[in-house]
Amino acid sequence: MKVTVLGAGIIGVSTAWHLLQRGHEVTLVDRQPDAALETSFANAAQISVSYCEPWANREAPLKALKWMFSPTSPLLFRPQLDPAQWRWGLQFLAQCNDAAFERNVAQLVALGAYSHAALKDVVRETGIQYQRLERGIAHYYVDQHAFEGAAGAAELMARFGVKRRVVSREELLRIEPALSAFADRIVGGTFTESDESGDARVFTQQLAALCAARGARLLFNHDIEHLDATGGALNAVRVRSRATGVLSALKADATVVACGSYTTPLLARIGVRVPIYPGKGYSATLPLLKHDQAPVVSMIDDSLKVAMSRLGNELRVAGTIELGGFDLSLDTPLARQRCEMLVRRIEQVFPGVADTRLPAEGGNPRFWTGLRPATPTNIPLIGRLPVKGLWINAGHGTLGWTHGAGSGKALAELIGGERPAMAFGFQGMEAARAARGAPAQASFSPGS
Numbered sequence: 082m083k084v085t086v087l088g089a090g091i092i093g094v095s096t097a098w099h100l101l102q103r104g105h106e107v108t109l110v111d112r113q114p115d116a117a118l119e120t121s122f123a124n125a126a127q128i129s130v131s132y133c134e135p136w137a138n139r140e141a142p143l144k145a146l147k148w149m150f151s152p153t154s155p156l157l158f159r160p161q162l163d164p165a166q167w168r169w170g171l172q173f174l175a176q177c178n179d180a181a182f183e184r185n186v187a188q189l190v191a192l193g194a195y196s197h198a199a200l201k202d203v204v205r206e207t208g209i210q211y212q213r214l215e216r217g218i219a220h221y222y223v224d225q226h227a228f229e230g231a232a233g234a235a236e237l238m239a240r241f242g243v244k245r246r247v248v249s250r251e252e253l254l255r256i257e258p259a260l261s262a263f264a265d266r267i268v269g270g271t272f273t274e275s276d277e278s279g280d281a282r283v284f285t286q287q288l289a290a291l292c293a294a295r296g297a298r299l300l301f302n303h304d305i306e307h308l309d310a311t312g313g314a315l316n317a318v319r320v321r322s323r324a325t326g327v328l329s330a331l332k333a334d335a336t337v338v339a340c341g342s343y344t345t346p347l348l349a350r351i352g353v354r355v356p357i358y359p360g361k362g363y364s365a366t367l368p369l370l371k372h373d374q375a376p377v378v379s380m381i382d383d384s385l386k387v388a389m390s391r392l393g394n395e396l397r398v399a400g401t402i403e404l405g406g407f408d409l410s411l412d413t414p415l416a417r418q419r420c421e422m423l424v425r426r427i428e429q430v431f432p433g434v435a436d437t438r439l440p441a442e443g444g445n446p447r448f449w450t451g452l453r454p455a456t457p458t459n460i461p462l463i464g465r466l467p468v469k470g471l472w473i474n475a476g477h478g479t480l481g482w483t484h485g486a487g488s489g490k491a492l493a494e495l496i497g498g499e500r501p502a503m504a505f506g507f508q509g510m511e512a513a514r515a516a517r518g519a520p521a522q523a524s525f526s527p528g529s
Contacts, residue, residue: 095489159405196487
């Protein structure tokens with residue numbers, strides 16, 4: 082088949098790779114000059130199957146209301162005159178109960194485990210190097226009440242085959258001695274040995290280069306102008322070269338929309354509405370000053386909800402969610418406060434280990450922001466859209482790196498008529514089964 086993939090982040094490139102592996106002819110389109118220059122550029126670097134948890138839970142509404150008044154809160158809802166934001170918010174609230182949380186966790190963990198196996202296969206086959214550390218992920222707590230809830234979360238994960246274990250402060254320090262300077266603040270933690278970390282941008286760009294070597298046509302520096310759909314079918318995708326201004330029509334047997342948060346406005350032009358809304362996240366990448374005292378285990382700070390990962394000679398800290406539309410500014414007072422909070426936390430936890438000076442102090446923390454494409458359930462939309470020939474692979478929220486390889490493999494299998502070997506409700510697939518007279522299975526419906 083001829084397949085066009087729109088979007089060259091971790092999701093789109095993984096999809097392209099697995100399509101090529103199955104013998105399809107692939108064209109990969111992105112407006113940037115290379116792969117992984119938007120949402121996949123400087124994320125938290127974690128492959129975190131053990132932390133595949135949705136944002137929506139029974140405590141989330143009260144927390145979100147309280148956090149609205151703090152500029153550095155983990156989840157900041159910034160009300161806009163945007164019906165899509167409020168529609169998404171209401172769908173999110175409908176997921177804030179125990180039954181929905183457990184149902185959503187089951188889906189996210191199933192995809193996470195499948196994806197981790199797919200990633201390992203790709204790495205084994207290609208030999209891609211991306212500052213990978215297979216040292217697990219530790220989650221530390223500074224609040225006793227929050228720590229007491231860790232056992233319940235670990236037990237829930239255990240029901241889905243994830244070995245996240247509760248550890249004492251002493252055991253946590255044995256796992257990662259770099260936490261010793263902050264030890265008096267820590268009350269305990271959890272640890273999952275099977276998780277890992279690595280640079281998503283480096284991985285994605287190398288995989289895109291391998292796609293090109295296998296015959297994929299890479300149309301970088303091309304804007305997606307229009308989806309040409311008539312009579313319930315996609316006829317072509319019209320793209321324009323940023324270099325020449327030339328408009329081209331891409332015709333294919335199948336077209337995959339993997340444009341992250343921008344999937345929503347693109348599909349809206351042809352009347353397809355999907356519940357994906359951008360969550361603005363921030364990161365800072367800091368040069369190490371004391372390599373021997375820097376952590377090698379990737380970590381999650383429970384109180385601030387930020388992740389910390391070592392990437393060679395640098396330390397990446399990333400986190401926070403800001404629901405306020407498609408704003409990518411880094412120079413507003415709010416953005417500066419959120420960025421500076423990340424740097425301050427690194428200095429508190431690992432004093433003197435990294436260069437945490439701000440730009441005004443002569444430092445170079447390399448701040449970054451990206452839009453995390455979130456569904457109300459945090460379950461991505463993978464599968465068939467109601468326009469013939471059009472498929473979707475988007476809505477991965479904060480788990481794009483964790484779910485990328487598996488999402489790409491699963492969609493490539495679906496396009497080829499296969500059924501991926503995991504318990505996941507693929508978008509649009511049950512309707513197709515019913516139309517063929519096959520027995521329907523339980524299916525995920527976004528926002529239900």
